[in-house]
Amino acid sequence: MSFLECRSISKSYDGKHALKDVTFEIEGGDLLSVVGPSGSGKTTLLRIIDGLEKADSGEVLLKGKKISGEPFLHRKMIGMVFQNPVLFNTTVFNNIAYSLKFRGEEGETIKKKVEEMLKLLRLHDLRGRNALTLSGGEAQRVALARALVYDPDLLLLDEPTANLDPYNVSIIEEVLQRSNREQGTTVIVITHNIFQAKRLAKNVAFLLEGELVEFSDSAAFFASPRDSKTLSFIRGEMVY
């Protein structure tokens, strides 16, 4: 049984296909990069896996269970980081603590886990700051901290480092890799940046116009892609 299975996922908006019959599966502990040009359906795929949107057809199974059955319970196992995170109008500490409070955690446990996240994402100095006053990179680190603090089985990230400076990119990438390697968190990260995919991923999926063109391990994907469209995308020849 695979950790995550997407079976024939299709989704349209106003008659326009966002995803067409997308099928793939990943094992627990994988770090999958989903690459593809804008409008290729990457974000839609992630939102369907997170249960934020329903597929028109097909199904998503997490540890063998359909997510459509109990989206609330299913989502408790998933952490999601959006491209432009929305933080709450309170301190950085409270923003991270909310995720634990939502899960019924209390007092000392919250404090301990939040402190760990503040340290991991180098947010210590910002713990008392209102989260709405943070820079883009700091806000994205808080968003990652609040998704990781409850130790999700699956972490989904939608272009988490888009428009960030190298300092913030390096922290986020380092934390993702540590979490994947040390905690065994399965990670799916959407990125435009093929260099980032190369640095991070164990497997890479290439989406184009809603179709899954290629899915293979990272080394093979970049060294010897099977599809000419993948090669064109990797070489930067694809105009989009």
Place this chain on the structure above:
Amino acid sequence: MDGFEVIAEGFARALQILLSGDQGILEITLLSLRVSLAATLLGAAFGIPIGFLVARKDFRGRSVVTTVINTLMGLPPVVVGLVVYLFLSVSGPLGFLRLLYTPEAMIIAQMILTFPVVCGITISSVLSLNPKLKETLVSLSAPPSWEARVLLNESKLGLITAIIAAFGAAISEVGAIMMVGGNLLGYTRALTTAIMLYTNMGEFATAIALGIILLLIAFGVNLFLTYLQMRSRVRRTT
């Protein structure tokens, strides 16, 4: 005596009242505060949750409900007073409660005025929140109780504005409490009804003095609420 002299005398009289601590005026002032604060708190207790539900729940007729609430924000106090009077009068459906001409009747009448103000501004505040907030809460698996708590916290600037507006409507109105309270000395006489009485009696200086006291009270309460409002703003430290 011309108008300016009356106003000047009014200021002098107000100062005299404030310094002398006139027992009668103190009672009137405390009653005004008690009635208006209670009406505001009750209006908020009903208006905030109902406004939140109207803003969050997608149900048939939501826009009609919102339009009705918005219309009621401009409810004439005299009309409210009349309706409450008819309900509480001896022959009215709630006459058995014997509340007419009591401070409780005044609170009920003012609560009917404050409720739509709080409710309407709450709807508007919650509707104007970033729609992605809700999605973020869903993604973080926030249970419904937490979802409401977080969203209300995000709307707190608007909610405090609602309470300020409601208190302003309550403390300044005269028509409703005059009709259901009866302006009974030592029992239901409030600052606004007393101002009206003294004006009718031609004691303009005392009326102006009471008006100044009314303004000072409104200023004091709003100072506190505005302090809370300012605190809830995002303070940019960089």
